[in-house]
Amino acid sequence: MKWMMFLLASVIAAPLWAGDIDSDLAGIQARWAEIQYQLPEDKKEKAFEDLAGQAQGFVDAYPDRAEPLIWQGIVLSTYAGAKGGLGALGLVKDARKSLEKALEIDPAALEGSAYTSLGSLYYQVPGWPLGFGDDDKARQYLLRALELNPDGIDPNYFYADFLIEQDQPERAREYLNKALNAPERPNRPLADSGRRQEIRSKLESL
Template sequence: MKALVLMVSLWSLSSLALGGGFDDELLAVQQQWAHIQYELPEGEREKAFESLAEQVDGWVEANPQRPEALIWQGIVLSTYAGAKGGLGALSLVKQARKALESALTLNEQALEGSAHASLGSLYYQVPGWPLSFGDDDEAERHLQAALQINPGGIDPNFFFGDFLLNQGDRERARIYLEKALAAPDRPGRAVADAGRRDEIRARLAGLN
């Protein structure tokens, strides 16, 4: 049944890419990503993200000057890398960084600074040199930029709180995680918001 749902969802995304408006395509990508990330069993996510990444590649090719498409290419590739794991994920996170940096050159304000938030999350989660490009200073710079653009958003507050937690700054981490938990719902993003709040509650539970 899960596989059938995934096939139907990907078929819907293909149809939108061929004939829908850009905003409809964007919402389809966002909702499909949330379905994979938060509703599929962990063992099914890698293949599902691989399929979604292929869909998004075509979407970006059709919309090369739309930073929103590049942002979501970066998000899909980075979560695909997380599902894949191991050394095979390193090329995916490099592709994700390239897409997000390209989005920044077009419009750093797009999707309320999501390119900064996603880049920042990559910089603190991937290994550092010589394996990859992880860099805590770059992570903080991008995460702070995301917060300046969208100070009340769920994602920039979550990622900065998670970054602080990784740095061992538990008290400041709690402040940003609680702010993320109280962030307003995003239209059309109910699954993503619910999944993110579960992640936030898990981090907060670890602080108690």
């Protein structure tokens, strides 16, 4: 009986994919934004862990599409940030694999978001021997993202953040201002609002 109850609970907890990739993508994006920008810090790790399971289901439902892999990479990388420590290294390696596979399928998917996410991983993850961090690769991926989406909020924000890490605050300010004035994304108001707050905080710190 306990085993049957566990199975039933698992079925109820599992996401019901709509069979429409745009609707399913919107659900993952909305939940990510809620966790990232509305949950208290001590709740984020568990919430991202749960969302990572949903992201795997999203990938399984659309195995030939790049978009689920991109968002699996994004979820795993932010889960790693919430988790922290050495335990996060396995997550960022898995995130990199998902993003690289997305590039193999469709490099231009979601306006080149795989390049943005890979670039952010390469400058934020420690270098050898702990991790795979590499500033040259970070720059390469981030610039490619900007080629594909020059006015986007995320590629401009992450390239600016990379420039801050490279001790180039004036160049970073240019890209932060461009990110702040980026067009709003349909159906992503919470993500845009949260990102703009991050942008303002970085501009104030420069």
